[in-house]
Amino acid sequence: MNDLYLIYKNMTRKPLRLFLTCFAIFIAFLIFGAVTTLKSALDAGIDLAADNRLVVVNKINFTQPLPIAYAQKVAAVDGVENVTYANWFGGYYQEARNQIVAMAVEPESWLQVYEREILLPPEQRAAWLGNRQGVIVGESLAQRLGWKIGDRVPVSSSIFSHKDGGHTWDFVVEGIFTGSDPQHDTNSMYLHFKYFMETQSFGGEWIGWITLTTADAAQNQRIADAIDDGFANSQAETDTSTEEAFSKAFIEQIGNIGLIIFGVVFMAFFTILILVGNTMALAVRERTGEIAVLKTLGFPAPRIFKMVLTESLLIALIGGLAGLGAAWLIIEGAKGTMAQFLPNLMLDSGIALQALLFMLLLGLVTGLLPALNALRLNIVTAFNRG
Amino acid sequence: MRSLFSQVSAVTVMNIRSLPRRLWMSLAMVLASAVVVAILLAFLAMAKGFEATMSGAGSDAVALMMREGSQAELNSVISRDQVNLVEEAPGIARDAEGPLVSPELYVIVDGIKKSTGSKANIPLRGLDKRGMAMRGNMQLLEGRMFTPGTNEMIVGSGILREFDGFQLGNEIRFGKNMWTVVGVFSTGGNVFESELWADAKMIQSHYNRGSSYQTIRAQLENPGDLEPLTAYFDTESQLNLELKTEADYFAEQGKQLQYMAIFGRVISFIMALGALAGALNTMYTSVADRAKEIATLRTLGFSNFSAFCGTIAEALVLAIAGGLLGSLAAFLFFDGMNASTLGGSFTQVVFSFEMSPDLFVQGAVLALLIGFVSGFFPAWRAARMPVIVAFRNAA
Numbered sequence: 172m173n174d175l176y177l178i179y180k181n182m183t184r185k186p187l188r189l190f191l192t193c194f195a196i197f198i199a200f201l202i203f204g205a206v207t208t209l210k211s212a213l214d215a216g217i218d219l220a221a222d223n224r225l226v227v228v229n230k231i232n233f234t235q236p237l238p239i240a241y242a243q244k245v246a247a248v249d250g251v252e253n254v255t256y257a258n259w260f261g262g263y264y265q266e267a268r269n270q271i272v273a274m275a276v277e278p279e280s281w282l283q284v285y286e287r288e289i290l291l292p293p294e295q296r297a298a299w300l301g302n303r304q305g306v307i308v309g310e311s312l313a314q315r316l317g318w319k320i321g322d323r324v325p326v327s328s329s330i331f332s333h334k335d336g337g338h339t340w341d342f343v344v345e346g347i348f349t350g351s352d353p354q355h356d357t358n359s360m361y362l363h364f365k366y367f368m369e370t371q372s373f374g375g376e377w378i379g380w381i382t383l384t385t386a387d388a389a390q391n392q393r394i395a396d397a398i399d400d401g402f403a404n405s406q407a408e409t410d411t412s413t414e415e416a417f418s419k420a421f422i423e424q425i426g427n428i429g430l431i432i433f434g435v436v437f438m439a440f441f442t443i444l445i446l447v448g449n450t451m452a453l454a455v456r457e458r459t460g461e462i463a464v465l466k467t468l469g470f471p472a473p474r475i476f477k478m479v480l481t482e483s484l485l486i487a488l489i490g491g492l493a494g495l496g497a498a499w500l501i502i503e504g505a506k507g508t509m510a511q512f513l514p515n516l517m518l519d520s521g522i523a524l525q526a527l528l529f530m531l532l533l534g535l536v537t538g539l540l541p542a543l544n545a546l547r548l549n550i551v552t553a554f555n556r557g
Numbered sequence: 558m559r560s561l562f563s564q565v566s567a568v569t570v571m572n573i574r575s576l577p578r579r580l581w582m583s584l585a586m587v588l589a590s591a592v593v594v595a596i597l598l599a600f601l602a603m604a605k606g607f608e609a610t611m612s613g614a615g616s617d618a619v620a621l622m623m624r625e626g627s628q629a630e631l632n633s634v635i636s637r638d639q640v641n642l643v644e645e646a647p648g649i650a651r652d653a654e655g656p657l658v659s660p661e662l663y664v665i666v667d668g669i670k671k672s673t674g675s676k677a678n679i680p681l682r683g684l685d686k687r688g689m690a691m692r693g694n695m696q697l698l699e700g701r702m703f704t705p706g707t708n709e710m711i712v713g714s715g716i717l718r719e720f721d722g723f724q725l726g727n728e729i730r731f732g733k734n735m736w737t738v739v740g741v742f743s744t745g746g747n748v749f750e751s752e753l754w755a756d757a758k759m760i761q762s763h764y765n766r767g768s769s770y771q772t773i774r775a776q777l778e779n780p781g782d783l784e785p786l787t788a789y790f791d792t793e794s795q796l797n798l799e800l801k802t803e804a805d806y807f808a809e810q811g812k813q814l815q816y817m818a819i820f821g822r823v824i825s826f827i828m829a830l831g832a833l834a835g836a837l838n839t840m841y842t843s844v845a846d847r848a849k850e851i852a853t854l855r856t857l858g859f860s861n862f863s864a865f866c867g868t869i870a871e872a873l874v875l876a877i878a879g880g881l882l883g884s885l886a887a888f889l890f891f892d893g894m895n896a897s898t899l900g901g902s903f904t905q906v907v908f909s910f911e912m913s914p915d916l917f918v919q920g921a922v923l924a925l926l927i928g929f930v931s932g933f934f935p936a937w938r939a940a941r942m943p944v945i946v947a948f949r950n951a952a
Contacts, residue, residue: 191838198831231732232678234665234903235629237766267626309797329632338626364620373634373769408732423675424905428603429896431891432821435599439828446835449585451841 172472178482188454189486193446196490196533199443200526203496206436207525208518209320212427215354215515220415223388224253224284225395227381230408230416236377237407240279248397249382250390253278258364258379261330264316271312273366274379277318284382287357288355295346303366305345313347315507320344326360332372339460340370354515363375381413410459423499445527447490448537451483455541461492462545463553475544484531489529495523568867573874579843580599583875586839589832590927591886592881594920596828598614598887600821601919602910603896611811613747614932615804620649620692620779622773622798629810629902630663630679630772635798637768643775644794648785650776657776659688662760665904666731666753670719670897677897679716680904683757691774692744692847700740705756711740715907723753734763747900748807748900751907774803786847793870810901829927836931840872850945851939865940872932873925880924887920888912 182189199440227245229235239256246254255277278300282289291307299305306326308318318324319335327339342362350357368376372497383392395411412420465475499518506516576583622643623633640660643649643854650657662683667676689695703709710867712723722729729736736755744750758809788798792940844851851864892912900906 188838188841191841192835195834195838196829197825202831203828206824232667234666234678235732265625267628286690327626329627329629330634332624332634338624361894405731420676423670424677424899428896431599431603431894433895435596436824439592439596442588443828443831443835444583446589446832446839448580450835450838450842453582457842464869464887479832 174478174481178478178485181478182482182486185454188450192450192486193490193493195443195447196487196530197494199447200442200491200494200530201497201501202436202494203440203493203526203529204518205501206433206500206523207522208498208516210429210433210524211519211522212515212517213425215356219288219352219354220413220418221287221384223385223391224414224415225383225385225391225398225411226414226417227383227398227409227411228379230399233380233410233417235407236379237381237409239376239378240410241402241407242378242381245381245383245398245402247402248394248401250385250394250397252386253283254381254383255284256289256364256368256378256381257281257361258377259330260326260362260367261328261361262326263325263329264324267327267329270329271316271326272356273328274361275364276361276516277364278361281361284384284461288351290351291346295348301344302343302345303363304341304343306342306360306362307348307416308344309347310347311348311357312360313344315358318344318347320347330369334370334372340367349418353518356515356520367478437518444533448533451486451537452541453482455479455538458555459544459548461547463550465477466548466553467548472546476542479545480535480538483542485519486533487530487534487537491526491533495526559879561860561863563867564863565870566802568854568859570862570869572871576871576875579846579849582839582843585692586836586872586875586931587840587879587882589836590876590924591883592879593832593927594880594883594924595887597822597825598912598916598920599811599891599910600818601916602887602891602912604821606814606819606896606908606911607741607898607906608811609911610746610748610906611807612804612894613745614749615802615807616691616693616780617802618778619633619651619803620775620783620800620899621803621806621821622775622800623771625797625799627799630661631665631902631904633771635660635770635773637770639771639796640773642796643773645791645799646775646786648778648782650778657687657691658863659684659691659774660757660770661688661772662757662764662766662773663771663902664764668716668905669722670905671719671721678899678904679720679751679753680734680902681710681753681755681760683755683758683760688757688942689754691776692749694745694746694747695742695749698743700738703739703755706758707756708728708736708759709739710736710755711742711751712738712755713752713754713907714743715897716753717908718895719751722854732763746909748810748906748908749809751897751900751905765939773798773811777802778830781884782896784950785893789933793837812901818909833927833931834870836876836927839936840868840931840935841938843871846900848939848947852944857943861940865936868936868939869929869932874926874938876924876928877921877929879927880921883924884917 229237242254242256245251252276257274257276260273262271263269264271299307322344324342324344325339326342332338333340385391393412398411399409414442462475502516502518518531582875590931616904623630624635625632644658664681665678666677666681670677703711716723723738725738725741727738766866771859776951780801783802786800790800855861894910896910897907
């Protein structure tokens with residue numbers, strides 16, 4: 172008789188139990204997959220930050236503006252490679268709830284600083300640089316709003332007012348950019364800072380923040396200190412940090428809520444695994460008598476050990492992989508609607524690998540003890556017990 | 558009837574007294590329901606606490622005006638001229654000093670969070686006496702009011718709880734300006750407690766705001782009645798302001814955490830399914846273990862119904878024990894837990910988890926549900942299995 176056949180028979184002898192066990196594992200990994208993906212999407216900004224990019228913001232708080240003249244002074248600091256600046260536009264399309272991540276940027280330097288992240292065909296790049304009213308739009312944003320190259324689009328600002336009295340600007344879509352990495356956020360649009368500056372009714376020569384690249388990441392700290400020292404006791408003091416530190420600080424603002432939620436969910440995940448493990452171990456213990464019979468029949472102990480272990484591993488994998496698959500389906504389905512808030516929603520291989528590890532662990536831990544018992548089982552005591 | 562009742566109770570008592578014998582399985586069942594209940598309560602307590610913080614802030618008697626399309630106080634810009642026009646508006650309450658209108662500024666500054674030591678956004682609100690009077694439940698806990706025209710501020714008690722360095726008497730530097738904390742205020746636990754308050758004119762000058770403001774609050778003559786104001790706004794083309802009651806504004810701002818609560822419910826529901834599968838498994842195994850016992854009882858003349866009830870009662874007892882355990886754990890860990898998160902205005906909202914009695918009721922209902930479902934099917938099977946089969950299988 173084939174071992175696999177025996178394992179199959181053992182597994183399916185109580186179909187209801189098999190189903191319930193697999194279902195519980197399924198649920199556990201469904202939630203694990205979905206919640207871990209959510210968490211990594213929240214952290215994505217940190218992982219994607221380039222290590223030689225620094226962000227300069229107002230020391231009071233990053234929502235306070237900086238004078239535009241600061242950009243030139245920053246460029247003069249030794250070791251600074253490229254400098255660009257931007258302002259938050261607070262965009263929305265047609266309705267205030269339809270928010271758009273829109274920034275007014277200095278186009279040429281912006282594309283230089285983000286040359287690795289923003290992929291834009293050369294002719295679109297030239298078109299954008301040549302048209303002040305032009306904007307470039309991220310692929311996923313363009314898809315969401317149905318915008319195509321050449322479209323004239325009205326975008327309103329929740330912060331600024333147009334000179335003409337309204338809050339709406341007319342832009343022309345000159346380019347649609349993609350990200351070099353699927354986790355790169357393409358849910359944003361960029362407009363010319365100059366056009367913005369000339370058409371707004373207030374705000375004058377102020378920018379939101381400065382982004383710069385350093386020639387050598389090892390010099391980051393020195394350069395950051397040089398910038399901040401240079402602006403000490405000036406009109407607006409600055410706070411310079413690496414892009415990574417900046418994103419991290421921003422995400423920490425969401426606060427301990429995230430931590431509490433993930434804590435609670437992971438606790439639940441492990442509890443379900445313990446519960447399931449307990450039942451699986453019980454199921455093997457119930458079969459002590461049968462294992463004794465197998466041994467009597469001459470099955471070598473290691474073979475029985477392997478069979479028991481394979482069974483629990485199989486159950487863990489069936490439930491777990493199905494759960495992970497379902498989580499993937501849900502994430503793929505939610506991607507479109509969630510893109511506005513969480514652009515980096517992706518169940519990547521890292522998460523899948525982690526889940527797989529937990530499945531193997533579950534199978535091993537729940538199988539090992541009963542399997543060892545089976546291995547060491549003394550036939551006579553087993554029969555006496557039954 | 559009496560015999561049926563005594564049969565049921567006899568079987569129930571027997572089942573429950575034999576629970577220690579099936580210690581591990583019973584514990585598994587208890588754990589399953591405890592976890593589900595704890596998760597549900599944690600999410601609900603969070604939502605409840607946040608909601609209380611938000612809804613307590615909004616008054617129906619106060620109208621809030623922002624620039625059209627701004628959605629949050631932070632984004633809005635309002636000119637002095639517009640403030641003057643609003644002061645002329647009908648439908649606004651007046652006292653001896655004139656209309657009860659409070660133009661306010663809203664600036665974000667950094668604070669250091671106690672829990673993580675990291676920077677977080679907190680709002681510095683510029684207002685005057687009128688504005689404070691409009692927060693009906695505002696009271697000074699310590700110190701005194703700030704003196705207009707100076708760099709003095711008063712801090713909300715929520716800020717004191719979550720952030721370092723805002724104690725009474727401290728000097729705080731925001732950019733080039735030093736501020737002195739002269740008072741600590743409470744607004745009865747609502748969102749205003751997560752703010753710093755100072756003189757509006759000082760903030761205008763320190764933050765290059767000229768004579769502009771961000772929002773206007775106005776005490777309404779008749780609470781909830783925006784009609785006269787709306788009509789007036791329609792005739793004044795300069796007043797392209799969004800008008801809503803403060804209560805409505807905060808209700809909207811509170812929405813985002815409601816999504817968290819929905820997310821929590823969905824997660825605990827799905828988790829409940831998983832735990833239910835575990836519990837069902839346990840009960841099935843537990844009943845199968847005792848197939849012979851149950852068959853013996855039935856041979857002795859106990860009815861199927863009493864066997865059924867006994868099993869269900871067992872599951873219910875275990876689930877309720879789990880529910881209690883889960884509620885207790887949730888209460889110990891989460892009740893009163895301070896948390897803060899980024900609110901709709903891009904600033905930290907400090908709030909506490911709040912475990913109210915109605916949450917416990919929801920937890921108890923969930924525990925009972927788990928107990929009932931996980932007991933019902935195994936009990937049904939046990940009661941219907943022919944006695945002969947039971948004896949043969951168990952042998």
